[in-house]
Amino acid sequence: MLDHNLPTEAQLSAAIDSAKCRVDVDDVYFVACGGSYALMLPAEYVMDRQSKTMAAHALNAAEFKARAPARLGKSSIVILCSLSGTTPETVEAARFARERGALTIVLTTVAGSPLDEVAEISIYYKHDPKRLETNDAPALLARLTFGILAAREGNEVVAKLDAALNQLPGIVDKAVAAHEGRIATFAEDHKRDTVIYTMASGGNYATAYSYAICIFQEMQWIHSAAIHAGEYFHGPFEITDFDVPFIVLKSLGASRPMDDRAIDFVTKYSNRVTVLDAEELGLGALATDIVEYVEPLVFGALLRVYCDKLAFSRGHPLTVRRYMWQMEY
Amino acid sequence: MLDHNLPTEAQLSAAIDSAKCRVDVDDVYFVACGGSYALMLPAEYVMDRQSKTMAAHALNAAEFKARAPARLGKSSIVILCSLSGTTPETVEAARFARERGALTIVLTTVAGSPLDEVAEISIYYKHDPKRLETNDAPALLARLTFGILAAREGNEVVAKLDAALNQLPGIVDKAVAAHEGRIATFAEDHKRDTVIYTMASGGNYATAYSYAICIFQEMQWIHSAAIHAGEYFHGPFEITDFDVPFIVLKSLGASRPMDDRAIDFVTKYSNRVTVLDAEELGLGALATDIVEYVEPLVFGALLRVYCDKLAFSRGHPLTVRRYMWQMEY
Structure with a gap:
């Protein structure tokens, strides 16, 4: 204390x-x-x-x-x-x-x-x-x-970190604006889904995990799992089919080749893949040796807007719980 | 080499x-x-x-x-x-x-x-x-x-390890025999399922993970995720419902209280929970300071028999792949 x-x-x-x-x-x-x-x-x-x-x-x-x-x-x-x-x-x-x-x-x-x-x-x-x-x-x-x-x-690296963190709110605002149409389409396209997978690697695996367990399972009662992009080819990829939805995060850091390989495959065999690419979101403007450490924050903030819209389309607010806040456990 | x-x-x-x-x-x-x-x-x-x-x-x-x-x-x-x-x-x-x-x-x-x-x-x-x-x-x-x-x-601990490992085949044989009826019921009860979760903690999380990605996702094309029993109450538990299937592994080691808490909850709100308890499988006969390190092996071997039977009931052999062995990736 x-x-x-x-x-x-x-x-x-x-x-x-x-x-x-x-x-x-x-x-x-x-x-x-x-x-x-x-x-x-x-x-x-x-x-x-x-x-x-x-x-x-x-x-x-x-x-x-x-x-x-x-x-x-x-x-x-x-x-x-x-x-x-x-x-x-x-x-x-x-x-x-x-x-x-x-x-x-x-x-x-x-x-x-x-x-x-x-x-x-x-x-x-x-x-x-x-x-x-x-x-x-x-x-x-x-x-x-x-x-x-x-x-x-x-x-x-600390000096670069602070500079990068200060740029993130502007990057997120631009990304949300640029993705407005995609967010609306995502929400309508996924509102009947009973399963949505997330996939990422490196530091971004954290965001994939967070959305799988806290947003889809907890706040939307949609089945989910965070798949590590490096693990994808060693089991999970066999679950891929034309109608299985995935959200995949693509890093600008050391794990980009791993993400690329998974994205090449999953987009070939599923028609329902949402790729968020750090480069397309404007993160390429940050110093190359810091960007991978702040990406998870940007992906998290942007995905939140996707999921707010999804929750609205499903008529299931993110605040609804059936166990948490309802009982002792 | x-x-x-x-x-x-x-x-x-x-x-x-x-x-x-x-x-x-x-x-x-x-x-x-x-x-x-x-x-x-x-x-x-x-x-x-x-x-x-x-x-x-x-x-x-x-x-x-x-x-x-x-x-x-x-x-x-x-x-x-x-x-x-x-x-x-x-x-x-x-x-x-x-x-x-x-x-x-x-x-x-x-x-x-x-x-x-x-x-x-x-x-x-x-x-x-x-x-x-x-x-x-x-x-x-x-x-x-x-x-x-x-x-x-x-x-x-090594001396105890070798002694414990030598006892495992006998423990598995007994467990498979004792579970024969449960294995048959499991296979029939789950043959139409599109999602089966696995849950464990400690060293057994490995077995839960292995079955989620290699057996259910890969070999059965059933949606799955390995839920850590300690994480269960912080998101995943909201996905629990009367008809959502779980396989839960219960340790005899340090993580038993964590497993117990998750099992108490999940069996209250789902009617479709398969609990494998290390104690019930006879692992209590092993030295208390070694048992948690060999449990994952026994759970793995027993679950394999459950899943062989499930695969038969589904008419989907564990050897079928749509991508692996079929193409370059």
């Missing part, structure tokens, strides 16, 4: 300073549940790609506590996220990590929440799924991860 | 010796595609639970090469698997890892295959999805992983 009145920038700096002051950091665990867990996957991707001294591990919070990694201890940083700060598994994971001596850093919107109380350092974020503010969780996680890399390893 | 004439036990020993002789090992990467990638997840689980000196990472082979982890190098062991030894992404990943200076150990059935040629050490396995021999890939991966842990860290 940190002084609640510090501005977000000061909280972020305090978190990075704490990470810098640790004598050894061998592992960074990114721990959360559901949509917040999905936010952790791009951070793990950043660490895997960039860090020479820290090993990264993204884990569901209940899995993290049950797995109880043998390496978890004083040389670990554990970064956790929960919008409400009340997710019991995430609170338990933070408590467990702190007992083991790890540095715990949490992101939440609610000061004074159980997660806030149990953690060493908190960063409070503002949440609006349709905006890409630099004080929302996805951007803060990227800034925190690169900030730790800069502080501990002298990684120099 | 290793002398092709060495018996499997000598190959395994040679692999473990090579791992022991490395000066530093900071990371172990488990790299493969599809069903072979699924085999890697329990090995990552073992390492996460047991290793104090080595960080573990399971990655799809194309993802591994694109991600190009910054830490990959002389202090890395990269373990790869491909049944035929010809999976191009896995061969490329092995080449890439070796160029980076990592120790490469491969499992394959084909001596002289491209994967065999490119790797430093090979272990040849025998494959029969219905048997659980100690010279098949899942058992060899467990033995290799624990063998490396024993050689480098003095881990003492």
Whole structure:
């Protein structure tokens, strides 16, 4: 828990300073549940790609506590996220990590929440799924991860990150405007579907996963699975048929050839593929060594508009739940 | 590549010796595609639970090469698997890892295959999805992983592992016999289904994933997704309804409470849940500190019999493919 009145920038700096002051950091665990867990996957991707001294591990919070990694201890940083700060598994994971001596850093919107109380350092974020503010969780996680890399390893990408993040709202606005017709067509074309697959790789797999579990399964009661584009040819591609819908994200980063190969195949054998290409969305304007780390945010914001429209066409608002908020479980 | 004439036990020993002789090992990467990638997840689980000196990472082979982890190098062991030894992404990943200076150990059935040629050490396995021999890939991966842990860290679980592995064929035979009626009912009850979900956690998530992508999507053209039991309550559970089929694996290990919670919920709101419980299958007879590491093998072998029967009831043999073996892609 940190002084609640510090501005977000000061909280972020305090978190990075704490990470810098640790004598050894061998592992960074990114721990959360559901949509917040999905936010952790791009951070793990950043660490895997960039860090020479820290090993990264993204884990569901209940899995993290049950797995109880043998390496978890004083040389670990554990970064956790929960919008409400009340997710019991995430609170338990933070408590467990702190007992083991790890540095715990949490992101939440609610000061004074159980997660806030149990953690060493908190960063409070503002949440609006349709905006890409630099004080929302996805951007803060990227800034925190690169900030730790800069502080501990002298990684120099941070300057490019901030510049890139500042350009994202404009890129999303343009993309939404350019896709207006496609969004309307998508919603009408898919309103009777009982299954919609998502597919991506690299850091964008996170967005595919988030839309599969939080939007299609949870908020639309449409069957779904996030297919990793590299795994597609080793099983899932046999489910492809002319009428099976896919949403595929195409990176401008290291995983673009993997995405390309999957897109070439899926568009040949299904007539119902929606491809969102980072290049076509204008992300090519960003520095080539930073673009893959911010793409998941843009894909997420744009897909939200697609799914808002789909929800309207289906007469099934994204806010409807049959179990969550309706009962104890 | 290793002398092709060495018996499997000598190959395994040679692999473990090579791992022991490395000066530093900071990371172990488990790299493969599809069903072979699924085999890697329990090995990552073992390492996460047991290793104090080595960080573990399971990655799809194309993802591994694109991600190009910054830490990959002389202090890395990269373990790869491909049944035929010809999976191009896995061969490329092995080449890439070796160029980076990592120790490469491969499992394959084909001596002289491209994967065999490119790797430093090979272990040849025998494959029969219905048997659980100690010279098949899942058992060899467990033995290799624990063998490396024993050689480098003095881990003492290996003796229990071999004893447990030797008991598995008998446990599977008994389970198949005891489930005969349930298997027949499952096949008839699910033969018209267009979606079947699988769910598990811990090391068993691997089996859930394998059945979702290799059996249901690939071999039966049934929509599917592997749901992590810890993630279930954070999105996927809203897809649950009285007629939505789930197969859920229940561990005897650290993740049992997570599985229990998911099973309590899913069986309340769906009438079509097949629970396979490690305890009911007789796995409780094994040492408590080893059982969770061998469960995925037993669940895999038993589920194979369920799916053979399902395939028969559907008139859709597990060997049918519309893309694989039919074309270049």
